Amino acid sequence: MPRIDWLGYVVLVAAMAAIYINGSGYALTIGMTIMIWSMLAIGLNVPLGLTGYYHMGIGAFFGLGAYGAGFMAVRLGQPLIVPLLVMPVIGAVISAAIGPIILRIRGLHFATATLAIGMIASDVMNNWVAVTGGPLGLAGIVRPAPMVFGPVTIDLSQNSGFYLLGCALTLALLIWFAWFRTTAFALVLRGIKSDDLQTRAFGYSTMRYKVGAFAISGAIAAAVGVYYAFFIQYISPEPFSFAASSFQAFVILAVGGIGSLWGPVLGATLITVLPEVLDLQPQVRVMTYGAILLVVIVFLPRGLASFGAYLRRAGRAPAREKVQPAPLEQPAK
Amino acid sequence: MRNIFTLAAGSVFVLLASGHAHADTLRLSDMESLTGVASAVYVPQANAVQLAGEQINAAGGVTIGGVNYTLQIDQYDDRTDTSAGVATVQKILGLGAPSFIMGGGTSSISAAYSPIIKDRTDVIVMVTASLLPGLTDNPSIYRPRVTSKQYTDSIVSFVTGNPEFKRVALGVDNKNAGLVNEVPALKAGLLAAGVEIVAEEEWGSGNPQFATQIAAMSRNNPDVLVLRGYPADVARLVKQARELGYSGPIVTNSGMSATDVENAQAAESMDGVVEVVAPVVSDLIAGDLNKEAAQKFEDAYQARFGTPSGLLSVSAYDAVFILTRAMEHAGTTTDVPAIKAALDVLKVSDVPEAVTPIKPYDGDLLFKDRQAQFVTVVRQWKDGKFVPLTFVK
Numbered sequence A: 001m002p003r004i005d006w007l008g009y010v011v012l013v014a015a016m017a018a019i020y021i022n023g024s025g026y027a028l029t030i031g032m033t034i035m036i037w038s039m040l041a042i043g044l045n046v047p048l049g050l051t052g053y054y055h056m057g058i059g060a061f062f063g064l065g066a067y068g069a070g071f072m073a074v075r076l077g078q079p080l081i082v083p084l085l086v087m088p089v090i091g092a093v094i095s096a097a098i099g100p101i102i103l104r105i106r107g108l109h110f111a112t113a114t115l116a117i118g119m120i121a122s123d124v125m126n127n128w129v130a131v132t133g134g135p136l137g138l139a140g141i142v143r144p145a146p147m148v149f150g151p152v153t154i155d156l157s158q159n160s161g162f163y164l165l166g167c168a169l170t171l172a173l174l175i176w177f178a179w180f181r182t183t184a185f186a187l188v189l190r191g192i193k194s195d196d197l198q199t200r201a202f203g204y205s206t207m208r209y210k211v212g213a214f215a216i217s218g219a220i221a222a223a224v225g226v227y228y229a230f231f232i233q234y235i236s237p238e239p240f241s242f243a244a245s246s247f248q249a250f251v252i253l254a255v256g257g258i259g260s261l262w263g264p265v266l267g268a269t270l271i272t273v274l275p276e277v278l279d280l281q282p283q284v285r286v287m288t289y290g291a292i293l294l295v296v297i298v299f300l301p302r303g304l305a306s307f308g309a310y311l312r313r314a315g316r317a318p319a320r321e322k323v324q325p326a327p328l329e330q331p332a333k
Numbered sequence B: 001m002r003n004i005f006t007l008a009a010g011s012v013f014v015l016l017a018s019g020h021a022h023a024d025t026l027r028l029s030d031m032e033s034l035t036g037v038a039s040a041v042y043v044p045q046a047n048a049v050q051l052a053g054e055q056i057n058a059a060g061g062v063t064i065g066g067v068n069y070t071l072q073i074d075q076y077d078d079r080t081d082t083s084a085g086v087a088t089v090q091k092i093l094g095l096g097a098p099s100f101i102m103g104g105g106t107s108s109i110s111a112a113y114s115p116i117i118k119d120r121t122d123v124i125v126m127v128t129a130s131l132l133p134g135l136t137d138n139p140s141i142y143r144p145r146v147t148s149k150q151y152t153d154s155i156v157s158f159v160t161g162n163p164e165f166k167r168v169a170l171g172v173d174n175k176n177a178g179l180v181n182e183v184p185a186l187k188a189g190l191l192a193a194g195v196e197i198v199a200e201e202e203w204g205s206g207n208p209q210f211a212t213q214i215a216a217m218s219r220n221n222p223d224v225l226v227l228r229g230y231p232a233d234v235a236r237l238v239k240q241a242r243e244l245g246y247s248g249p250i251v252t253n254s255g256m257s258a259t260d261v262e263n264a265q266a267a268e269s270m271d272g273v274v275e276v277v278a279p280v281v282s283d284l285i286a287g288d289l290n291k292e293a294a295q296k297f298e299d300a301y302q303a304r305f306g307t308p309s310g311l312l313s314v315s316a317y318d319a320v321f322i323l324t325r326a327m328e329h330a331g332t333t334t335d336v337p338a339i340k341a342a343l344d345v346l347k348v349s350d351v352p353e354a355v356t357p358i359k360p361y362d363g364d365l366l367f368k369d370r371q372a373q374f375v376t377v378v379r380q381w382k383d384g385k386f387v388p389l390t391f392v393k
Helices: A007-021 A025-050 A060-073 A079-102 A107-127 A159-180 A182-202 A208-233 A242-256 A263-277 A281-298 A304-323 B002-021 B041-059 B082-094 B107-118 B150-162 B183-192 B210-218 B231-243 B260-262 B281-286 B289-303 B313-330 B334-344
Strands: A147-151 A152-154 B025-031 B062-064 B067-077 B097-103 B124-128 B167-173 B196-203 B224-228 B250-253 B273-278 B376-382 B385-392
Touching: A007 A025, A007 A159, A025 A060, A025 A182, A025 A208, A025 A242, A025 A263, A025 A304, A060 A079, A060 A107, A060 A208, A060 A242, A079 A107, A079 A159, A079 A208, A107 A242, A147 B062, A152 A159, A159 A208, A159 B183, A182 A208, A182 B124, A208 B082, A242 A263, A242 A281, A242 A304, A263 A281, A263 A304, A263 B082, A263 B376, A304 B124, B025 B041, B025 B082, B041 B097, B041 B289, B041 B313, B062 B313, B067 B082, B082 B097, B082 B107, B097 B183, B097 B313, B107 B124, B124 B313, B124 B334, B150 B183, B150 B224, B150 B250, B150 B273, B150 B376, B150 B385, B167 B183, B167 B210, B183 B196, B231 B250, B273 B385, B281 B289, B281 B385, B289 B313, B313 B334
Parallel strands: B025 B067, B025 B097, B097 B124, B167 B196, B167 B224, B224 B250, B250 B273
Antiparallel strands: A147 A152, B062 B067, B273 B376, B376 B385
16 A cells, blocks of 8 residues: 655645635646646656656657647637547557657667657647648637536636646646556566666566556647647647757756656746746846756755655754764863 | 834835835836847847836826826746746736736737737737737737738838849748748749749748758759848858858848847848848938937937847837827726727827837828838848838838
């Protein structure tokens, strides 16, 4: 029976509720942005955090989901639920098709290969004008009409309703990831991260597991893309470029804690909220933002999620000093 | 303890006093890409908005409905990021109605926040940068700024008016949504006049190398290269085209300034290059169009910020005067529908402070369907600077 970190969930739900009760468009927008980055980072955590593969092309699958949603909504008139069900499957299938080819390599070579996937996707978004709208993008993505659940009505066309959908998706994904980390599948992924050859020596077909992790990541990223498309209601290629999505998701994970459960949420919160609260001159703000990230990475190399452990270690340090034998008396001068 | 009470009482007094001081303050929110890839273009725009506010305040503020207001320009940075832009607009809207937003961000950002404000009757956005077509279909958006369509018409007119240009090679920044959207219209205009398009190339903003595009364009022996994109990219492109041996005519549509050319170290390659664009201040001064106002603006800008004004500076500067003048006519700072109605019937002659050469619609109207139109300039690089050849009025 895995240990459940109730405190973390309570704090998260309380924070979500506080934003909802605040109700301002700004707070809800920031909340939705945090949730989008959290979910994308969780998607990246499967190949990177658990398996040790530096997936630098997750933005391609994020964009795939967003453009799929945009195309279905604008050109085919499909409601949100259709791309939300279809695009993760497409993301997983494409990942599973590419995976066996590029997962033969690892380290920097794998990172470069996934970078190339992102570049190809970016080119497609810019140039397949009939489907993507090219650099102009796709406008006119309309959010769903209000949904009635007995006495409760959730109006997804409004920010407040759409925020609730984001909360539900984020919590579901977080709970799924907490469970997934304890499965035998994830154990094999950790084995691959530690020593691929040895894991194979134990009789596991590591390629299948790696492709599985890659496909899960693709599915999650595509689902997040669908949510993003309906959140922002307009999509263009820039938000899915390497710098704007894949690298950003990587930074979030690095700051939050690679492989950890809460790292994606903590990293996404810091990265999203910090520029908003730093009320400084723009150029000074960018430098301050960078400096804060640097401090976090240097002093918490395992990310914000390790902050509790860091405090516990710091708390134990004086206790150890107390039990150390007293120094010998110095001879009188 | 007494000190704490004194401090608390003092704080309350300061808060109350500051609240009272802002009672007759008209707040304009200026949303700009102050950081990120587009900051080089948007910082001078933000400066110009600031300058307009300071000048209006120095002249005694603005009197609306019998009340004298001091302008307060609050700058917001959208970080050239779509999500951040949407969050910024939400933040501004959250400050309380009504909201008056200057600048309005890049094409992508303006398209992203457009649905949020479409049905609101408590917000006006004065877009002075985004060239995105269809933006002013949104009843909350006014654009006192040239559109990419006006640019296209001017380029077609210039190219087809030159009998030597029968074979054209086109190059366009594929990340500039406003320009990409105009490619079909540009091609149609040229083809209709019997001009052959021998090559079509594109690049992404910030691209440092253009050898592939230049080779593809020049190997088809065009009579002229037509290049459309951001100033820094186009300056680099011209330089590299000359270095790679292309010596024919080049027509650009970018808004390049002498500083852009200098930064790209392209001055020696620029001789003879023709630029078709909305005139910047230096064009107005050199071409003697609104010269006095342009010189006054440029002197004030350089005195305040220590650098020459930018591509979008004057549009943004004018927008502040246009909006406040509409408020004066409407007699209100809170009744947004009334202010919109005043904008709809505002005349070019109502805004004598405007530096940009606005081309009036019928009845001297400044806006038609919330879009203004402008005189464009055909200018040529000669002896280290752009010299206006003619204004397309």
